Amino acid sequence: MTGHFRVSGTDCLEVAGAKHRLLQSDRSGLIWNRLDNPSMCLSFTGDEFMQLLSRPDVRLKRGEFSDKSAFRRNRCDLEYLQSVAPEKRAKALWQTACACAFLEAESRVETTRSEKAVQRILPVLEERVNLIEESGQDVGRSKRAGHVFKRRRFPSARWLLQWVRMYEAGGHSPLVFLRKRRPDTSVNKLIGEAESILAECVAKYLDRNEPTQEQIIEDTGERFAEINAGRAEVGKLALPVRSASTIRRRIKALDPFEVVAQRKGIDAARRKFGFYEDGLKADYPLQRVEMDEWQIDICSLFDESGALEGLSVEERTKFEVGRRWLYVVLDCATRCVLAFRIVATPNADDAIRTLKLVTEDKTPIAEAAGCESRWEQFGGIGILVTDQGSAFAAEKFRMTVADLGATYEAPPAGVPKLRARIERIFRTFGQRLAPMLIGRTFGNPVERGDYPSERWAALTDGELAQILTLFIVDIYHNTPHAGLQGETPANAWKRLSSEQGVTPPPDANHHRAVFGIPLSRKIGRHGIRFFGINYTCPQMQDALLRGASGNIPIRVDPEDITYVSVCLGHEWFTAEAVSRSVWGLSLDEWRTIVRDLRTRFKDEAILSEKVIRAARKKIRAIDARARQLRRIQLPHLTSEQLDREERQLCLGLKVGPDGSAATGDLEWPKGRKRPDPDDLLGDVITPDGPTSGPDAGGIADVDLFPGENEEWTFDD
Structure with a gap:
């Protein structure tokens, strides 16, 4: 670690x-x-x-x-784009695309920041933005004639420049294009006004006269003194004055390229921060991350989670054969592979799942694949660079990157040196890994010749995932790299992470809110219920007291169902499972336990919890290795599949302590025994003990079929 x-x-x-x-x-x-x-x-x-x-x-x-966050909060009090209404979210992402299109054109010296220059290039910028937006709207549907694309009227040159300035001042976050939902309190308003004035004063450092930091500090003090004098005359509170060290930090936090460009000219900035053939420079791990998709140069057998294991070569040839796609995320500073995922076709959902692996320690995956080395390269992303593929242009992908706190860049097509590192890793796979495997497709038909790729396909998805993991973790990470002057990627990670540090990954609630499976559940006295498990938190209790009702958005981490994240008032909070019996379980483990017990004990009214403990122990021991490898393979659960399985599997299933609203049923029929605390399957499971009669913790013998002369009642 x-x-x-x-x-x-x-x-x-x-x-x-x-x-x-x-x-x-x-x-x-x-x-x-x-x-x-x-x-x-x-x-x-x-x-x-x-x-x-x-x-x-x-x-x-x-x-x-930071001053960028202060500016962003001054305009918007939200932290996540996914908490915004879809129409507002789509517009904010479109405005972001407009600002990025201009910044890209400016970096290629196609325009300047004058309204006349921008006016001349507006049609070109509009066409580029429309291509990106239409590509994102094509995700998840087959391309057919008659499909409707939504376009927005492009802004004028003046408004576009205003958006660009806002985008830069807000740290390249789409949130700057949203407005506050409610007015600030007086104290926050004072801080916001002070921050806004401070930002204006610090911006004067970006002047061709090249003022010194001391001059900016002196001018800022005079500006605040003048404003506070005027506020005092009308009886208003004085704005808090920032110290000299704070002003120096704000100046230091300005974008280095913009500082040189504004103070010395764009040519000087281009000479100092110019592009190299190996892409833009990165100084520390995860500062700049590149991501792309690639069709694997291997024909493989399509299977689902080891379904073909144990079959002979002749039997395997009867199954469908083809080429899978691969999502790869590469760290620019160390050339380490941060994550990969095998997919059937490129799509935004799998691209997001690949990003999720970037923020997690993948050593368990490496151990499951039999690697000798650890796969401990992970953390928070600074800048994410992709091409303009439809999966990356999709709204949900861009929203995830923004909510993760990363800056998103999509350089134009035809300039491969802007993403040179990720392009190089795919060539490495094709040149060093593919020749070792059967079913190779080669780079082109000429190289392939009459090699029977499809007929010789022998690898399954699971085997392909294991081979890729072994190659990346044990071979590629430990091989001297020309771009690192002969240092290995693994050593570069150790050296730079020790010297410079690694950006920490998101905290658990943030991680779950961004990457969790999106669902909605009804809030009630029991909190919310997911797969028969009740979850609650103080914020939900407060919301109920204020009259909250109906469905609320939740996010579930399939790796750990101890907690879920719930959205209340556009903010995400952590809700804990009421029953400790499920703490530490993954969603797959819990589904397997419930499915197994529902099948084996469907005809029994009483079930001892020792059976649950035994089942839990078996499930956690069996298939542990395969569970890790499936994180980088095809299978995954969608929200719709999860809702459908929950309705079928968990009908009537409740988990919660005795005699509280967590059971979801306070109006228990008189005389009927309640489940004891921490029951896993509340309707069929009771704690260990005798089962001969109601006083012994069981259920009394009842006549399930009354005689012909007896009448049915509601009690029956």
């Missing part, structure tokens, strides 16, 4: 509602200072900090104290 994380003084660590700011960071660990009580500090080693982020009451907000 990585022991040194890259955090900055602008990051905020929130523990049980208390905010902390970074005081010190080095290879030995991190020290955080509590804002409301500076005398209190928290210290963690790298491993302790990683464990801390998994707690439900911990939030790590990257760049929370």
